[in-house]
Amino acid sequence: xxxxxxxxxxxxxxxxxxxxxxxxxxxxxxxxxxxxxxxxxxxxxxxxxxxxxxxxxxxxxxxxxxxxxxxxxxxxxxxxxxxxxxxxxxxxxxxxxxxxxxxxxxxxxxxxxxxxxxxxxxxxxxxxxxxxxxxxxxxxxxxxxxxxxxxxxxxxxxxxxxxxxxxxxxxxxxxxxxxxxxxxxxxxxxxxxxxxxxxxxxxxxxxxxxxxxxxxxxxxxxxxxxxxxxxxxxxxxxxxxxxxxxxxxxxxxxxxxxxxxxxxxxxxxxxxxxxxxxxxxxxxxxxxxxxxxxxxxxxxxxxxxxxxxxxxxx
Amino acid sequence: xxxxxxxxxxxxxxxxxxxxxxxxxxxxxxxxxxxxxxxxxxxxxxxxxxxxxxxxxxxxxxxxxxxxxxxxxxxxxxxxxxxxxxxxxxxxxxxxxxxxxxxxxxxxxxxxxxxxxxxxxxxxxxxxxxxxxxxxxxxxxxxxxxxxxxxxxxxxxxxxxxxxxxxxxxxxxxxxxxxxxxxxxxxxxxxxxxxxxxxxxxxxxxxxxxxxxxxxxxxxxxxxxxxxxxxxxxxxxxxxxxxxxxxxxxxxxxxxxxxxxxxxxxxxxxxxxxxxxxxxxxxxxxxxxxxxxxxxxxxxxxxxxxxxxxxxxx
Numbered sequence: 001x002x003x004x005x006x007x008x009x010x011x012x013x014x015x016x017x018x019x020x021x022x023x024x025x026x027x028x029x030x031x032x033x034x035x036x037x038x039x040x041x042x043x044x045x046x047x048x049x050x051x052x053x054x055x056x057x058x059x060x061x062x063x064x065x066x067x068x069x070x071x072x073x074x075x076x077x078x079x080x081x082x083x084x085x086x087x088x089x090x091x092x093x094x095x096x097x098x099x100x101x102x103x104x105x106x107x108x109x110x111x112x113x114x115x116x117x118x119x120x121x122x123x124x125x126x127x128x129x130x131x132x133x134x135x136x137x138x139x140x141x142x143x144x145x146x147x148x149x150x151x152x153x154x155x156x157x158x159x160x161x162x163x164x165x166x167x168x169x170x171x172x173x174x175x176x177x178x179x180x181x182x183x184x185x186x187x188x189x190x191x192x193x194x195x196x197x198x199x200x201x202x203x204x205x206x207x208x209x210x211x212x213x214x215x216x217x218x219x220x221x222x223x224x225x226x227x228x229x230x231x232x233x234x235x236x237x238x239x240x241x242x243x244x245x246x247x248x249x250x251x252x253x254x255x256x257x258x259x260x261x262x263x264x265x266x267x268x269x270x271x272x273x274x275x276x277x278x279x280x281x282x283x284x285x286x287x288x289x290x291x292x293x294x295x296x297x298x299x300x301x302x303x304x305x306x307x308x309x310x311x312x313x314x
Numbered sequence: 315x316x317x318x319x320x321x322x323x324x325x326x327x328x329x330x331x332x333x334x335x336x337x338x339x340x341x342x343x344x345x346x347x348x349x350x351x352x353x354x355x356x357x358x359x360x361x362x363x364x365x366x367x368x369x370x371x372x373x374x375x376x377x378x379x380x381x382x383x384x385x386x387x388x389x390x391x392x393x394x395x396x397x398x399x400x401x402x403x404x405x406x407x408x409x410x411x412x413x414x415x416x417x418x419x420x421x422x423x424x425x426x427x428x429x430x431x432x433x434x435x436x437x438x439x440x441x442x443x444x445x446x447x448x449x450x451x452x453x454x455x456x457x458x459x460x461x462x463x464x465x466x467x468x469x470x471x472x473x474x475x476x477x478x479x480x481x482x483x484x485x486x487x488x489x490x491x492x493x494x495x496x497x498x499x500x501x502x503x504x505x506x507x508x509x510x511x512x513x514x515x516x517x518x519x520x521x522x523x524x525x526x527x528x529x530x531x532x533x534x535x536x537x538x539x540x541x542x543x544x545x546x547x548x549x550x551x552x553x554x555x556x557x558x559x560x561x562x563x564x565x566x567x568x569x570x571x572x573x574x575x576x577x578x579x580x581x582x583x584x585x586x587x588x589x590x591x592x593x594x595x596x597x598x599x600x601x602x603x604x605x606x607x608x609x610x611x612x613x614x615x616x617x618x619x620x621x622x623x624x625x626x627x628x
Contacts, residue, residue: 155619179460185617187579188538216617217572217610218579220535233463258531265501265532296531303499305469 006263006270007043007233008256009209010036012284013064014045014079015253016241017057020291026060028287030067032072036238037284039276041256043075043096044068045235049085065092077091081112083125090133096140097167099123100180101169103162104151113123120168127173143169144178144211148194150185159197166198166207176206178233181222184215184252188225209233212254214240214294219254220262227268234259239281255295257281261302274302320577320584321547323523324350324571326598327378328359328393330555334605340374342601343464344381347388349597350552353590355570356380357389358459359412359549363399379406384470395426397439404447410454413437414494415483417476418465431612433436434482441487445475457483458492458525462508464499473511480512490520492547495536498529498566500538509543523547528554533568534576541582548573553595553607569609571595575616583623588616 013033017024024032033044046068047061061078068076069092077096080086089097092199102108108119123143125181132140145165150156166177187193199207209212210231212222223234237253260272278298322557327347331338338346347358360382361375375392383406391410394400403411415433416422422433435455444452459479462491464470480491493508505524513521526536537548551567574586592612599607 150617150619152618155617184614185619187576189580215610215614216575217569218534218576220532221538221576224535224538253530260529262501262532262535266503294531300498300529303464303469303497304466305464 006227006268007209007261008259008270008272009043009045009077009233009235010039010041010238010256011045011211011235011253012036012237012239012241012256014047014058014077015235016237016239018048018055019242019252020057020288022290023057024284024287026063027062028283029064032280032283032287033064033068034071035154035280036277037071037074040270040272041277042073042271043077043233045077045079045098048079048081048249049088049092050079050081051096057231062088062092065089080126082122083129086126086129090129090137090139091138094139094218095128096142098127098142098144098178099174100146102146102151102182103157103163103165104147104154105161106153107147107151108155116165116168120172123169123172123174131173141173141175142178142209143172143174143176144180145169145198146180146182148179149181149187149190150183152183160193162194163197163201164295166202170202170206176208177202178209178211178234179207180211181213182211184213184219185201186212187218188221191222192229195226195231204230207231209235211235213252214254215252220258223254223259223262238277239284239291239295239298241284241291241293255297257295257297261297264308265306267309274308316481317530319546319601320356320541320582321523322573322577322584322586323357323359323391323547324355324552324570325359325525325567326350326550326553326555326570328361328372328391329549329599330551330553332362332369333556333566334371334602336602336604337371338598338601342597343374343378346594346601347378347382348385348593348599349594351388353594354584354586355591356387356585357391357410359391359393362393362395363395363402363406364395376402376406379403379408381593383407388395392442396436397443400440400443404443404451404453407451407452410456411440412456412458412462412492413440414458415479415482416460416465416496417471417479418461418468419475420467421461421465425465430479430482434486437483437486437488445487455487455489456492456523457486457488457490458494459483459512460494460496462493463495463501464497466497473508476508477511477515480516484516484520490522491516492523492525493521494525494549495527496525498533499529500526500536501532502535504541505536505539509540509545516545521545523549527566527586528568529566534572535574537568537573552591553598553612554611555598555605555607569611571609571611575611578622579620581623588622
């Protein structure tokens, strides 16, 4: 078996900070992003282009994205809710933009007051915008199926609806589709099943990434299931930053440090230096002293004789 | 695929309490064991037969074991360090006794001042004792390979040593061998590898159970790997009780509640009613108010539309 190279997409500066009560100061964000990249993180979701009234944590996204572009080799990812956000993302020079589409239409209507058709309309408009750009300036465009493993309002979402949304995003011009366990409802059997089903309609090459939460402690088990299905890109958040607004004490996003530990221990290279990654927790702790940082590996420390992937002995 | 029936062996009353600073009062232990059994837990490690000077938390094990025997259908498991402990276990009417053998000889010498040969000698003496009993009174005898995935003193343990220990335990008369990630060093690839290697020398039917920790957050991912290798018995501790003495804030044993949630969500029946199981946390919290109880699922609650195994809709 050839070892797949795993891409970890660090979403702490966006998904993490967006769910914090406090606002991280712009200079701290820059220090953190630079330190993450120096630790070997190759892709960072640095912010989202949403209304600063709604999310003051994200109001410096243009400046942060511009800074992140200066970090050599870093893929600068941003979240956008609509065409307007995509225009701002293009102006900021983002390398990758992600548009979420909640497969639970109830959730979509409640959160952004848009039907599936309306969100797919935004996807089409964004595709048209991107098609008008010179090839070198065209960001990668991902449509992300949120609440794909269940919704706190609807419960399980019918598979036919998920597949229709996946097809709709590809038809609207997305470069790929991602799966997102927004609610922390996923289990390993469900992860396998939905990956296979979605790949069955849009093709394996168009689904390579997954966004998992650890709300009920199954995050890394779900990673393992996805990995075994051939998924190679995993979102994660340093320190599980941001927690889970609906579950005090439970982390939301899977913790990057634990994910890197698992993958590297298994012999799967992430390109990330785990000790350098863990050292970046201090930047977050100093900038957001009231936020709890999660993660088992940082607390327990690395095992005696730990060897990351590619450096294993005989 | 036929769904295997999974046996969860609850080790909280032994492994959990043994690592607590406080001592749980005997009546609370009984209430807890009865409530666990009422929630559908079929096997409980109720205590260990060790010196009360060393482990005052375990001094009521004879009374607890006698009580547990009165709970209909419950398999009463105990830990014993040597022949003397096994004699006490037999006198107490235990259904299953587990003798740990640390594959790290350094760890064995440091912890119990015994070489592998000496521990295997105890195993032989225990086997002789059990062989002298009438068939109906003969407990099941498990040899448990502790530090099987690495040792805090030695680091990784050579595979040849692990296999020799497994063969030694079977040759000494054990009915089966279990694997134990005492240190929380295991990763899914290592779990698969060691299971296959050990089964290769003692036969798959003689290795059906595993004891995993969640020290570095990989506990349930390791369960998934073991499950996929055909392991059907998993140790776990309610609330991750006892924590990890060497890693404050990190749980030691995998949390029974999260394990049951994962398995049942995957359609694998455990026979355990998850809500009734979670309700038993109150008994522990009241009896040991200073102990932290872990577990993501109890904090986050069950997903909307959650259906345990065997009760899934169309």
